[in-house]
Amino acid sequence: MIKEPIKVKELSAQERVNGFAEVVSGYSEQEALAESSRCLQCKNPACISGCPVNINIKKFIFQVTKQDYAGAYFTIRKTNNFPSICGRVCPAEYQCRKGCVLNKSKLAYCSPEAINIHFLERFVGDYGMRNNLEVEIERAGEPPESKVAVVGSGPAGLCCAGELVRKGIKAVVFEGLQSCGGVLRYGIPGFRLPRQVLDYEISCLIRSGVEFRTNTIVGKTIFLDDLFQQGFVKIFLGLGAGVPSFLGIKGENFCNVYSANEFLTRVNLMSAYKFPEYHTPVNIGKHVLVIGGGNTAMDAARCALRLQKTSGVKPDVKIIYRRTLAEMPARRLEIEHAQQEGIEFKFLTQPKEFRSDSGGFVQELACLDCELKEADESGRRKAVAKDGSDFNMPCDLAIIAVGLQANQVLTNVVPDLKTDKYKDIVINSQTMETSIKNVFAGGDIVGGEGTVIEAMGMAKKAALSILQNS
Amino acid sequence: MKILSKKIIADSFGIRIVKLTLSSFEISRKARAGQFVVVMVSEKGERVPLTIVDSDAQAGTIEIIFQEAGLTTKVLGSLGAGDNLYALVGPLGRATEIKEYGNVILIGGGVGIAEIYPVAKSLKQAGNHLTVIIGAKTKELLILENELKSLSDKIYVMTDDGSYGEKGFTTTILERLLTQDKYNLVYAVGPLPMMKRAAFVCQPFNIKTIVSLNALMVDATGMCGCCRVTVKGEIKFSCVDGPEFEADTIDWQELENRNRMYLDKEQHACKLNFQRE
Ligand SMILES: Cc1cc2nc3c(=O)[nH]c(=O)nc-3n(C[C@H](O)[C@H](O)[C@H](O)COP(=O)(O)OP(=O)(O)OC[C@H]3O[C@@H](n4cnc5c(N)ncnc54)[C@H](O)[C@@H]3O)c2cc1C
Ligand SMILES: Cc1cc2nc3c(=O)[nH]c(=O)nc-3n(C[C@H](O)[C@H](O)[C@H](O)COP(=O)(O)OP(=O)(O)OC[C@H]3O[C@@H](n4cnc5c(N)ncnc54)[C@H](O)[C@@H]3O)c2cc1C
Ligand code: SF4
Ligand code: SF4
Ligand code: FES
Numbered sequence: 001m002i003k004e005p006i007k008v009k010e011l012s013a014q015e016r017v018n019g020f021a022e023v024v025s026g027y028s029e030q031e032a033l034a035e036s037s038r039c040l041q042c043k044n045p046a047c048i049s050g051c052p053v054n055i056n057i058k059k060f061i062f063q064v065t066k067q068d069y070a071g072a073y074f075t076i077r078k079t080n081n082f083p084s085i086c087g088r089v090c091p092a093e094y095q096c097r098k099g100c101v102l103n104k105s106k107l108a109y110c111s112p113e114a115i116n117i118h119f120l121e122r123f124v125g126d127y128g129m130r131n132n133l134e135v136e137i138e139r140a141g142e143p144p145e146s147k148v149a150v151v152g153s154g155p156a157g158l159c160c161a162g163e164l165v166r167k168g169i170k171a172v173v174f175e176g177l178q179s180c181g182g183v184l185r186y187g188i189p190g191f192r193l194p195r196q197v198l199d200y201e202i203s204c205l206i207r208s209g210v211e212f213r214t215n216t217i218v219g220k221t222i223f224l225d226d227l228f229q230q231g232f233v234k235i236f237l238g239l240g241a242g243v244p245s246f247l248g249i250k251g252e253n254f255c256n257v258y259s260a261n262e263f264l265t266r267v268n269l270m271s272a273y274k275f276p277e278y279h280t281p282v283n284i285g286k287h288v289l290v291i292g293g294g295n296t297a298m299d300a301a302r303c304a305l306r307l308q309k310t311s312g313v314k315p316d317v318k319i320i321y322r323r324t325l326a327e328m329p330a331r332r333l334e335i336e337h338a339q340q341e342g343i344e345f346k347f348l349t350q351p352k353e354f355r356s357d358s359g360g361f362v363q364e365l366a367c368l369d370c371e372l373k374e375a376d377e378s379g380r381r382k383a384v385a386k387d388g389s390d391f392n393m394p395c396d397l398a399i400i401a402v403g404l405q406a407n408q409v410l411t412n413v414v415p416d417l418k419t420d421k422y423k424d425i426v427i428n429s430q431t432m433e434t435s436i437k438n439v440f441a442g443g444d445i446v447g448g449e450g451t452v453i454e455a456m457g458m459a460k461k462a463a464l465s466i467l468q469n470s
Numbered sequence: 471m472k473i474l475s476k477k478i479i480a481d482s483f484g485i486r487i488v489k490l491t492l493s494s495f496e497i498s499r500k501a502r503a504g505q506f507v508v509v510m511v512s513e514k515g516e517r518v519p520l521t522i523v524d525s526d527a528q529a530g531t532i533e534i535i536f537q538e539a540g541l542t543t544k545v546l547g548s549l550g551a552g553d554n555l556y557a558l559v560g561p562l563g564r565a566t567e568i569k570e571y572g573n574v575i576l577i578g579g580g581v582g583i584a585e586i587y588p589v590a591k592s593l594k595q596a597g598n599h600l601t602v603i604i605g606a607k608t609k610e611l612l613i614l615e616n617e618l619k620s621l622s623d624k625i626y627v628m629t630d631d632g633s634y635g636e637k638g639f640t641t642t643i644l645e646r647l648l649t650q651d652k653y654n655l656v657y658a659v660g661p662l663p664m665m666k667r668a669a670f671v672c673q674p675f676n677i678k679t680i681v682s683l684n685a686l687m688v689d690a691t692g693m694c695g696c697c698r699v700t701v702k703g704e705i706k707f708s709c710v711d712g713p714e715f716e717a718d719t720i721d722w723q724e725l726e727n728r729n730r731m732y733l734d735k736e737q738h739a740c741k742l743n744f745q746r747e
Binding site (some may be wrong): 158221242256281283 | 490735
């Protein structure tokens with residue numbers, strides 16, 4: 001008899017929309033034990049190959065059943081530097097859990113029966129955090145002389161720096177913004193990833209010897225050549241995909257039309273939800289439309305709803321998506337949470353044009369109905385707008401969350417650094433080395449928008465390659 | 471990020487213009503005319519863009535000049551030598567294209583005068599013949615007159631109230647000059663209406679006209695699109711594609727609207743958070 005999956009405790013929807021407190025509370029020890037006991041300890045654990053960094057899931061879950069949480073922690077840490085972070089944000093239902101034998105779904109994401117690997121991972125990660133567990137620094141014989149520059153402090157940069165210091169190499173992280181974490185800081189809201197968790201991981205890195213230089217843009221403040229001249233022998237680029245795409249429709253620059261990146265940066269990085277104590281403002285609408293179907297759209301919508309709530313505006317946030325619920329690329333949990341919080345989903349809808357009032361503020365969105373065609377070669381069902389299906393939606397604040405492109409601040413000024421047609425950095429997939437010798441890259445700047453764990457996987461691979469001949 | 475020195479260079483009609491010298495070895499070495507920095511006055515502060523008016527790589531310093539407009543610039547103006555900024559990052563934006571154009575007119579209005587100064591300096595070094603037109607509300611608010619005089623081959627000074635130089639707008643002189651002589655470049659920085667007017671005046675003369683836009687910004691590294699403007703019908707990000715653009719193809723109305731997006735919030739924050747001692 002297969003036992004029921006253990007649900008995770010959450011703040012109720014009514015409670016959580018009044019602020020930015022963490023929504024998911026995480027498993028208690030009892031719950032973790034119960035959930036881990038559901039694992040069949042398969043001979044050929046397909047869960048592992050579903051994880052981009054191939055965490056030994058079977059083993060760590062076994063260790064949890066034996067209450068050897070420290071052991072489980074070190075098992076995970078072998079391939080994942082930040083279990084507390086991934087346990088909270090990893091789209092496990094598309095990755096490890098999809099491979100789990102208990103998964104009954106044929107869709108892109110797993111059914112609820114699959115083991116809640118991410119929640120167990122979070123439980124173990126938080127255990128490690130509470131008990132200050134730290135993986136030992138291995139000194140490779142001689143004292144380190146070589147130092148490596150890491151550009152960007154997103155998951156890729158943090159992971160690479162962590163790997164390097166653990167092997168006794170000096171790592172200095174250069175970050176353009178005033179604080180570190182990349183998307184984990186400016187994109188993902190605190191109610192999904194509390195700042196204390198991110199700060200904790202960064203403080204561990206500092207303790208183990210990583211140096212952080214914020215407010216430093218490589219390519220502006222300091223050039224790659226300067227870094228080599230300053231004695232950095234190798235450079236890792238984790239620049240991310242930070243440039244927001246727009247829809248290319250009329251009226252997109254009206255007042256109160258935001259990119260999700262701007263909206264989230266104001267709210268998260270600049271703490272605009274605490275305006276005026278924090279000085280960066282953000283506007284709040286009565287009828288907010290969020291366009292897109294990924295994590296970015298969910299995060300923006302849920303932040304907007306919280307802002308409406310906390311400023312006494314009757315909640316009205318709608319997500320506009322061209323396809324349907326099944327095709328939405330966001331984490332399933334975020335979609336559920338958004339629905340519970342009262343966010344409406346308007347599917348099969350394509351924005352056509354924004355219209356404004358006389359002051360240039362957005363007033364309504366003209367839309368078209370769509371229908372889904374059969375899947376094409378790419379396997380994705382295309383949404384096609386229906387002629388003459390025009391209708392309007394009231395909208396005094398819009399957030400566009402339709403994708404991100406490569407950050408080009410550095411690549412634009414280094415012509416030798418080969419990029420592809422998407423402006424992503426081209427690498428040797430064996431070594432993660434770029435077209436410039438001793439310069440490596442990983443994360444979203446390679447291969448476009450991905451996931452936190454994928455970025456970390458690439459960074460780890462690059463770190464290994466950097467270590468091989470340092 | 472330390473403030474090395476401070477000078478109040480204009481103070482009249484309730485308007486204060488302040489010059490700060492900041493220490494930043496790295497920025498001073500990389501700064502080029504036309505570029506700017508972003509400052510944060512405190513951990514809770516906004517990220518505010520300000521032009522790098524001068525830089526000294528030897529001393530490792532940069533200069534900024536700003537008008538106390540709202541909360542951030544007022545707090546900044548209340549700091550003094552020895553104080554530290556929470557964040558200082560740059561140099562940002564594309565540098566001005568410096569080459570020998572020939573006959574160049576530079577127009578600065580208000581605190582925009584500070585922004586044309588580094589460009590004037592570089593264009594002079596590149597061998598251009600400079601005609602400078604500067605304008606301010608009144609005599610006491612006119613800045614950098616002597617500095618620009620020493621760089622320019624001809625200088626015109628305008629005030630709104632006629633208290634100094636000629637009474638009227640900088641763009642009136644611009645029109646006069648363009649009618650009389652042949653020029654190769656017009657470079658204008660100032661309040662939006664002035665730049666818009668300059669663009670309008672230059673159009674019939676078919677002369678390359680560059681303006682430095684002051685769109686609102688957040689990260690100023692190309693990651694948010696807050697600073698987007700429509701140029702030649704396309705979306706451009708001021709912070710990475712600009713801040714300079716050719717004036718004749720800009721959607722001015724859109725920029726004016728967007729710059730008013732937070733008007734009430736800005737005033738509110740300033741009232742709550744700032745009391746001059
Ligand atoms: C809103 C949002 C929600 C998301 N939610 C999830 C989720 O729930 N789960 C998930 O797995 N993934 C999620 N993702 C995707 C995930 O965050 C990214 O795949 C991941 O952050 C990529 O990591 P990175 O290190 O490559 O880049 P980033 O996290 O983008 O970090 C890049 C960093 O480099 C800095 N930088 C760039 N250029 C320079 C330079 N020249 N000099 C100095 N610094 C520079 C940037 O300022 C930034 O801090 C989300 C993304 C967004 C935008
Ligand atoms: C590339 C760039 C370079 C700049 N260089 C300088 C400079 O060298 N010296 C200088 O004094 N200012 C400069 N500015 C303008 C400066 O950034 C703003 O004055 C500043 O952000 C005001 O912040 P605040 O908090 O003090 O005022 P806020 O409270 O934010 O605003 C107060 C008033 O100023 C207006 N305002 C705010 N931001 C801008 C802006 N970007 N442009 C025009 N009006 C604005 C508001 O609408 C409001 O009326 C520059 C702007 C840009 C984009
Ligand atoms: S990192 Fe993500 S994919 Fe890998 S085991 Fe953890 S939750 Fe699953
Ligand atoms: S596939 Fe599922 S049940 Fe099997 S070992 Fe992995 S997590 Fe356990
Ligand atoms: S200010 Fe964010 S993109 Fe220009």
